[in-house]
Amino acid sequence: LAKTTQPISMDSYEGQEVNITCSHNNIATNDYITWYQQFPSQGPRFIIQGYKTKVTNEVASLFIPADRKSSTLSLPRVSLSDTAVYYCLVGDRKAAGNKLTFGGGTRVLVKP
Amino acid sequence: DTEVTQTPKHLVMGMTNKKSLKCEQHMGHRAMYWYKQKAKKPPELMFVYSYEKLSINESVPSRFSPECPNSSLLNLHLHALQPEDSALYLCASSQRDRTQETQYFGPGTRLLVL
Numbered sequence: 026l027a028k029t030t031q032p033i034s035m036d037s038y039e040g041q042e043v044n045i046t047c048s049h050n051n052i053a054t055n056d057y058i059t060w061y062q063q064f065p066s067q068g069p070r071f072i073i074q075g076y077k078t079k080v081t082n083e084v085a086s087l088f089i090p091a092d093r094k095s096s097t098l099s100l101p102r103v104s105l106s107d108t109a110v111y112y113c114l115v116g117d118r119k120a121a122g123n124k125l126t127f128g129g130g131t132r133v134l135v136k137p
Numbered sequence: 138d139t140e141v142t143q144t145p146k147h148l149v150m151g152m153t154n155k156k157s158l159k160c161e162q163h164m165g166h167r168a169m170y171w172y173k174q175k176a177k178k179p180p181e182l183m184f185v186y187s188y189e190k191l192s193i194n195e196s197v198p199s200r201f202s203p204e205c206p207n208s209s210l211l212n213l214h215l216h217a218l219q220p221e222d223s224a225l226y227l228c229a230s231s232q233r234d235r236t237q238e239t240q241y242f243g244p245g246t247r248l249l250v251l
């Protein structure tokens with residue numbers, strides 16, 4: 026399984042863009058990159074998933090360079106409610122019972 | 138309905154007790170998961186059920202016993218737990234579609250073993 030490395034924590038201010046980079050040097054050909062958000066005492070919530078280039082949804086954007094050895098989650102114009110832990114996961118989605126391994130996560134603190 | 142429900146929300150048990158955690162989803166997902174999460178740590182995978190059969194057991198001690206009675210339900214039976222087993226236990230489900238596989242997590246059961 027590809028291991029992921031993320032910054033432990035990041036601070037930001039309301040209205041700013043937050044970019045979290047995840048390193049996954051050993052990513053395999055079949056692996057997809059997925060980001061989850063977790064608030065205290067809640068289960069993680071899916072944010073976005075991608076394989077290569079750029080993916081955007083109503084919540085975030087995911088940038089993946091051609092070598093796929095890293096990825097960057099971009100949260101536009103964060104608010105206080107975006108304070109959470111963000112996890113980058115890499116896994117093969119093709120098999121049923123997808124085995125995903127959570128990395129350490131990045132604690133994002135949004136300040137007023 | 139994209140909800141995974143877990144009961145109970147909180148559970149306190151002694152080391153000699155037997156208890157069960159329950160998880161339910163009605164999204165038609167055929168893969169279900171148990172994770173354990175200690176404070177300020179990432180979730181750790183414990184078990185995976187695929188099409189109601191146990192497909193992955195991450196070397197979990199036998200005092201944790203999973204059960205998948207049907208495609209919508211997942212139980213985790215607990216017996217003779219240790220205080221270090223106190224944690225948030227998360228259930229998740231997933232079903233591949235043509236574009237992506239997403240794991241949907243429940244809110245978790247916070248377990249305290251005395």
